[in-house]
Amino acid sequence: MFALMSLLVVGSVAFDSVKTPFGQAKEVLGGSATYFSVAASFFTKVSLVAVVGEDFPEKDIQFLKSRKIDTAGLERAKGETFRWKGEYGFQLNEAKTLDTRLNVFQNFWPKLPEAYKKLDIVFLGNIDPDLQREVLQQVTKPKLVALDTMNFWISGKKDSLIKTLGLVDILIINDGEARQLSGEHNLVQAAQKIQSMGPKILIIKRGEYGALLFSRKSVFHAPAYPLEKVFDPTGAGDSFAGGFMGYLAKTRKFDDANFRKAIIMGSVLASFNVEDFSLNRFKRLKNSEITARFKAFKNLTHFENL
Amino acid sequence: MFALMSLLVVGSVAFDSVKTPFGQAKEVLGGSATYFSVAASFFTKVSLVAVVGEDFPEKDIQFLKSRKIDTAGLERAKGETFRWKGEYGFQLNEAKTLDTRLNVFQNFWPKLPEAYKKLDIVFLGNIDPDLQREVLQQVTKPKLVALDTMNFWISGKKDSLIKTLGLVDILIINDGEARQLSGEHNLVQAAQKIQSMGPKILIIKRGEYGALLFSRKSVFHAPAYPLEKVFDPTGAGDSFAGGFMGYLAKTRKFDDANFRKAIIMGSVLASFNVEDFSLNRFKRLKNSEITARFKAFKNLTHFENL
Numbered sequence: 001m002f003a004l005m006s007l008l009v010v011g012s013v014a015f016d017s018v019k020t021p022f023g024q025a026k027e028v029l030g031g032s033a034t035y036f037s038v039a040a041s042f043f044t045k046v047s048l049v050a051v052v053g054e055d056f057p058e059k060d061i062q063f064l065k066s067r068k069i070d071t072a073g074l075e076r077a078k079g080e081t082f083r084w085k086g087e088y089g090f091q092l093n094e095a096k097t098l099d100t101r102l103n104v105f106q107n108f109w110p111k112l113p114e115a116y117k118k119l120d121i122v123f124l125g126n127i128d129p130d131l132q133r134e135v136l137q138q139v140t141k142p143k144l145v146a147l148d149t150m151n152f153w154i155s156g157k158k159d160s161l162i163k164t165l166g167l168v169d170i171l172i173i174n175d176g177e178a179r180q181l182s183g184e185h186n187l188v189q190a191a192q193k194i195q196s197m198g199p200k201i202l203i204i205k206r207g208e209y210g211a212l213l214f215s216r217k218s219v220f221h222a223p224a225y226p227l228e229k230v231f232d233p234t235g236a237g238d239s240f241a242g243g244f245m246g247y248l249a250k251t252r253k254f255d256d257a258n259f260r261k262a263i264i265m266g267s268v269l270a271s272f273n274v275e276d277f278s279l280n281r282f283k284r285l286k287n288s289e290i291t292a293r294f295k296a297f298k299n300l301t302h303f304e305n306l
Numbered sequence: 307m308f309a310l311m312s313l314l315v316v317g318s319v320a321f322d323s324v325k326t327p328f329g330q331a332k333e334v335l336g337g338s339a340t341y342f343s344v345a346a347s348f349f350t351k352v353s354l355v356a357v358v359g360e361d362f363p364e365k366d367i368q369f370l371k372s373r374k375i376d377t378a379g380l381e382r383a384k385g386e387t388f389r390w391k392g393e394y395g396f397q398l399n400e401a402k403t404l405d406t407r408l409n410v411f412q413n414f415w416p417k418l419p420e421a422y423k424k425l426d427i428v429f430l431g432n433i434d435p436d437l438q439r440e441v442l443q444q445v446t447k448p449k450l451v452a453l454d455t456m457n458f459w460i461s462g463k464k465d466s467l468i469k470t471l472g473l474v475d476i477l478i479i480n481d482g483e484a485r486q487l488s489g490e491h492n493l494v495q496a497a498q499k500i501q502s503m504g505p506k507i508l509i510i511k512r513g514e515y516g517a518l519l520f521s522r523k524s525v526f527h528a529p530a531y532p533l534e535k536v537f538d539p540t541g542a543g544d545s546f547a548g549g550f551m552g553y554l555a556k557t558r559k560f561d562d563a564n565f566r567k568a569i570i571m572g573s574v575l576a577s578f579n580v581e582d583f584s585l586n587r588f589k590r591l592k593n594s595e596i597t598a599r600f601k602a603f604k605n606l607t608h609f610e611n612l
Contacts, residue, residue, distance in 0.1 A: 090491045185396045188534040209515040212532060221606050223527040226518060228494040260609040294612055300527050301607045303566040306600055 006045040006070060007249040009036050010110050010135045011125020011148075011238075013050040013074070014082040017099075018277065020232050021090050028278035029060050031082060032125045032148070035235035038282045039242025039269040041067040042290060044249040047116050049073035049135065053081040053104045063283075072113040077104040092233050093207045112138040121249045123241065124168070126150050129160040136167055144254055146170035146245055147199070148238075154180050162197055169254075171199040172241050178204050187212065188219075201259065203244070205237050213263050215256050222263045223300060225271035225293065232277045236270045239282075243269030268293045312351040312376060313555040315342050316416050316441045317431020317454075317544075319356040319380070320388035323405075324583065326538050327396050334584035335366050337388060338431045338454070341541035344588045345548025345575040347373040348596060350555040353422050355379035355441065359387040359410045369589075378419040383410040398539050399513050418444040427555045429547065430474070432456050435467040442473055450560055452476035452551055453505070454544075460486050468503055475560075477505040478547050484510050493518065494525075507565065509550070511543050519569050521562050528569045529606060531577035531599065538583045542576045545588075549575030574599045 011033030017026045037046045047070040056076065064071055082105035086095035110131055120143035124132040132147060147168040153161050154177060161181075165171065171194060175187060182190035191202050191214040202214040208230075213220040244266030251258055268290055275281045317339030323332045343352045353376040362382065370377055388411040392401035416437055426449035430438040435455065442451060453474040459467050460483060467487075471477065477500060481493060488496035497508050497520040508520040514536075519526040550572030557564055574596055581587045 186534065186536065188532050206515070209512070210527075210529075219532050219606060220609070221516075221529040221532070222609075223516075223529070226494050226525055226527070228492065230492070257610055261612070264609055291612065298609075298611065300525060301609075303526070303528075303570055303604075303607075304563055305604065306567070306597065 005121070005249070005252075006047045006119055007040055007121050007123065007245055008047045008049070008112075008116055008119040008139070009033050009040070009123040009125060009245075010049040010132070011036060011123075011127060012082055012105055013048075013052050013056070014084050014105070016234060016278065017083070017085040018095075018232055018234050019087040020092065021088070022229075022231050023277070025232070025277040027083075029063070030084065030235060030278060032235075032238040034064075034279065035238035035273065036123060036125060036242035036245070037064065037069045038067055038279050039239040039266075039273065040246030040249065041069055042243070042269070042285070042287065043246035043265070044068075045070065046246075047073060047119060049110045049112060049116065051075045051077050051104050051108045053077060053079045056081050063279075070116075073111075073116055075108075075111070077107070079104045086234070088233060092230050095234065110135050120144070121245065121252075122146070123245050124148065124164075125238075126153075129153055129157050129164040132164045133160075133167065136164075144169055144248065146172060146241070148172050148241060149177065151177055151180055165194075166198040168199050170201040170203065172203045172205065172244070174205045174207070174237065178202070191219075203263065205240060207233075207236070211240065211263060211267065213259060215259060217256055220256075220260045220263060222260075222267050222297075224267060225297065225300065227271060227274065230274045233274050234277075235279075236274050239273035240266040240270040243267070264294060264297050265290075267297060311427070311555070311558075312353045312425055313346055313427050313429065313551055314353045314355070314418075314422055314425040314445070315339050315346070315429040315431060315551075316355040316438075317342060317429075317433060318388055318411055319354075319358050319362070320390050320411070322540060322584065323389070323391040324401075324538055324540050325393040326398065327394070328535075328537050329583070331538070331583040333389075335369070336390065336541060336584060338541075338544040340370075340585065341544035341579065342429060342431060342548035342551070343370065343375045344373055344585050345545040345572075345579065346552030346555065347375055348549070348575070348591070348593065349552035349571070350374075351376065352552075353379060353419075353425055355416045355418060355422065357381045357383050357410050357414045359383060359385045362387050369585075376422075379417075379422055381414075381417070383413070385410045392540070394539060398536050401540065416441050426450070427551065427558075428452070429551050430454065430470075431544075432459075435459055435463055435470040438470045439466075439473065442470075450475055450554065452478060452547070454478050454547060455483065457483055457486055471500075472504040474505050476507040476509065478509045478511065478550070480511045480513070480543065484508070497525075509569065511546060513539075513542070517546070517569060517573065519565060521565060523562055526566050526569060528566075528573050528603075530573060531603065531606065533577060533580065536580045539580050540583075541585075542580050545579035546572040546576040549573070570600060570603050571596075573603060
């Protein structure tokens with residue numbers, strides 16, 4: 001029965017226009033919930049809650065469906081789909097946003113289809129913390145809830161965000177956000193402060209430098225995979241979260257050892273995602289490649305005892 | 307017999323004045339060769355080649371001697387000892403240099419005492435690449451030679467540096483220097499280019515993000531230890547190199563597996579060094595603490611196979 005359970009995600013579906021030093025892509029499928037869902041779909045069924053406009057093509061819906069992603073919660077609203085335009089320099093670590101058009105996403109009010117409400121593993125993507133709670137309240141018996149957020153909500157809706165933080169098990173943010181949220185520069189101190197706000201587990205993403213996992217018991221460090229070619233970093237963090245949550249939804253073991261494996265799985269998925277524009281690398285990604293890169297991460301980090 | 311062999315190091319001995327957000331220290335013992343030697347001294351005897359001025363106090367010489375560091379190659383020249391003054395902001399990742407007075411270091415011409423010439427494990431600290439070769443030529447039968455350098459030599463004496471690179475086994479530099487030396491932004495591509503210049507082993511230091519080890523066979527990633535309090539980062543890179551080379555000099559096994567352990571040892575020593583000003587943390591550091599932190603690095607990076 002567990003194997004049939006699905007992973008619930010709420011977030012954004014968008015069209016991205018991206019320029020990197022290695023090429024460009026125009027109006028390609030993107031959005032945090034899209035990257036998350038497709039990454040997670042290598043491990044589990046996914047139930048997606050998001051909104052698209054009238055312009056969203058049937059072929060993209062079909063692609064999501066082909067990835068075992070339930071689109072019953074993908075609302076189609078009057079207007080245009082969310083659009084983002086950005087550019088990366090050679091450093092590839094931070095996008096310069098050229099244009100953001102929220103469009104239908106602006107008035108997004110997530111409603112869970114009846115069948116979604118019994119799902120117990122939940123990823124609340126980066127949306128208004130009020131809406132994140134709104135989604136969570138519709139879930140009957142949440143067992144593992146993870147949250148993403150961003151500087152915009154930390155500075156603009158901190159009280160609401162802190163309320164939401166009290167309801168979740170896992171927070172996944174980047175180092176700048178962790179510092180902003182805690183008011184501490186040192187990440188160990190930042191983690192302690194954030195954990196005292198609610199989440200037992202804090203995952204701090206550090207882009208090309210990997211990620212740190214703070215649990216109540218220990219700290220775990222996962223490197224990013226040293227790739228010879230990084231083509232487009234868009235969606236790396238969402239792919240990371242998708243691989244992480246997808247692996248947890250598949251294995252349903254919520255202990256320290258399995259969180260660590262899940263973090264590596266997240267890093268594996270992120271490492272593939274950046275090898276091409278949009279979701280192109282995922283479209284041709286094989287399970288055997290995932291397993292091989294997991295082993296490569298083992299080799300990348302392994303050393304013998306004294 | 308091997309256990310009695312010493313590790314040869316050439317570099318700078320200095321007095322540092324340092325300000326960090328947590329305090330300040332004035333005219334305290336520092337210099338790359340000092341940090342290197344003291345870190346290495348936890349594993350091996352060290353033979354130091356450097357220069358100090360007439361103002362260098364006997365108590366500091368005695369301190370070095372108390373750490374099994376041979377000071378026969380520590381020249382005392384007319385004039386003042388090298389002085390450096392710097393300041394760190396909350397980010398603690400890069401010092402702002404306020405003042406540099408090379409003093410006696412300006413005319414440093416390293417001469418090896420007769421007993422040093424038969425040593426076979428050599429660390430050529432960050433000095434003029436001409437002088438690095440000068441030192442190496444005095445060594446009868448080098449078995450393992452590692453090199454440090456900096457942006458100043460990469461831009462100002464590139465031809466000489468490339469000549470020196472052809473003579474060494476290991477290069478230890480930071481990510482900015484690796485990019486500058488190779489002309490490649492991507493570190494994997496930078497590493498390949500630098501390895502083709504001579505060094506079989508390239509170690510790229512990334513400060514608070516750890517280090518990458520590129521060998522002919524594989525890539526290894528060592529994290530930096532997530533400390534709750536970083537007090538003063540001065541000397542972290544030199545302590546890293548000292549722990550790395552010291553462990554290799556002790557174990558005398560120059561294979562991939564042992565290089566990895568040595569990198570972790572370097573990270574262990576660096577992680578202690580930043581906990582206090584100058585060499586203060588090393589002055590009270592116990593072997594049992596080193597072993598315990600090595601294990602902590604294991605716990606920090608360990609995950610199970612799939």
